[in-house]
Amino acid sequence: MSENPDVTAIRDQIEAWAAAVRAQDMPGILRNRSDDMVMFDVPPPLQLRGIAAYGASWPQFFEASPKPIRFDIMDLQITAGDDVAFAVALMRCAVIEDGDADLDFRLTVGLRKIDGRWIVAPEHHSVPAED
Amino acid sequence: MSENPDVTAIRDQIEAWAAAVRAQDMPGILRNRSDDMVMFDVPPPLQLRGIAAYGASWPQFFEASPKPIRFDIMDLQITAGDDVAFAVALMRCAVIEDGDADLDFRLTVGLRKIDGRWIVAPEHHSVPAED
Numbered sequence: 108m109s110e111n112p113d114v115t116a117i118r119d120q121i122e123a124w125a126a127a128v129r130a131q132d133m134p135g136i137l138r139n140r141s142d143d144m145v146m147f148d149v150p151p152p153l154q155l156r157g158i159a160a161y162g163a164s165w166p167q168f169f170e171a172s173p174k175p176i177r178f179d180i181m182d183l184q185i186t187a188g189d190d191v192a193f194a195v196a197l198m199r200c201a202v203i204e205d206g207d208a209d210l211d212f213r214l215t216v217g218l219r220k221i222d223g224r225w226i227v228a229p230e231h232h233s234v235p236a237e238d
Numbered sequence: 239m240s241e242n243p244d245v246t247a248i249r250d251q252i253e254a255w256a257a258a259v260r261a262q263d264m265p266g267i268l269r270n271r272s273d274d275m276v277m278f279d280v281p282p283p284l285q286l287r288g289i290a291a292y293g294a295s296w297p298q299f300f301e302a303s304p305k306p307i308r309f310d311i312m313d314l315q316i317t318a319g320d321d322v323a324f325a326v327a328l329m330r331c332a333v334i335e336d337g338d339a340d341l342d343f344r345l346t347v348g349l350r351k352i353d354g355r356w357i358v359a360p361e362h363h364s365v366p367a368e369d
Contacts, residue, residue: 145315145326147344151366154328154344184276186348186359191319193348195276195360197285213278213285215346215362217317217324228317229326231346233364235282 113187117194117218117225121183125198128178131169137162140227141219147231149212161230168200177201177209190220198232210234244318248325248349248356252314256329259309262300268293271358272350278362280343292361299331308332308340321351329363341365 120139127135137158146155148164155161169176183196196214201207215231251270258266268289277286279295286292300307314327327345332338346362 147346147364149367153342153366184360186322186350188319188322191317191322191324193322193324193360195348195362211284213362213364215278215348215360217326217346217348219317229315229324229346231326231344231362231364233278233344233362234367235284236280236365237368 111187113192113220113225114185117185117187117192118183120225121185121194121196121216122180125178125180128165128168129176131165131176133162133165136165139224140230144227145229147229147233149232149234171202171204173201173203173207181211187218192218192220192225194218242318244323244351244356245316248316248318248323249314251356252316252325252327252347253311256309256311259296259299260307262296262307264293264296267296270355271361275358276360278360278364280363280365302333302335304332304334304338312342318349323349323351323356325349 140158142158144158144161146161155164177200179199181197181199185194194216198212198214200210202210212232212234216227217229218225218227271289273289275289275292277292286295308331310330312328312330316325325347329343329345331341333341343363343365347358348360349356349358
């Protein structure tokens with residue numbers, strides 16, 4: 108019950124981010140992310156660079172998602188040092204194009220503590236490739 | 239020219255790992271990885287848990303790869319704290335089944351410093367999903 112307070116802060120932040128995605132709350136989605144963040148997303152392209160490109164990627168997901176939006180954290184593991192951390196999660200969303208099928212995906216984020224706040228820099232979402 | 243020595247150590251380690259993949263050198267591939275590591279790989283399944291499952295995933299890649307094996311680091315960014323770090327890379331391999339086509343993929347790893355050595359715990363490889 109005495110979890111590292113940085114782990115608690117990062118868990119709260121990732122849960123708030125997932126809730127913001129479900130609510131299509133763009134300021135909440137963008138909160139605590141680096142201006143020069145790199146995003147490896149599920150759809151192409153290979154990478155997105157910068158917070159503007161990251162923000163612009165979300166409407167495509169909202170359109171592809173049945174409502175209410177599913178964006179659930181199934182399993183989350185956080186490793187935090189003094190000022191560098193990473194988190195790994197299994198997540199579940201859903202997509203209209205597969206008959207509203209659930210879609211499980213993998214998430215990895217790297218974070219840095221800047222002025223007392225944990226900021227996400229790289230963010231990596233993926234599904235396994237088709238056989 | 240005064241790079242953080244932890245960043246240098248992690249870069250050297252990732253370059254040695256990529257060289258071990260090219261050489262199909264399994265001890266080199268497994269070096270500096272956690273026994274309980276989690277791997278999100280390009281092919282299914284959603285996740286692999288543990289160093290044995292990680293090791294068992296490589297022959298499939300070797301068989302799918304034209305020889306000599308391509309496994310090149312195109313761009314590598316490392317963020318290191320005192321005992322936690324992460325690295326993000328764009329990588330290039332090749333696959334026989336696409337007519338020996340190049341295949342670009344994304345890599346994220348998280349590392350912890352244990353007894354003075356940087357150890358990879360989560361490792362995430364992916365390609366964008368098909369449109």
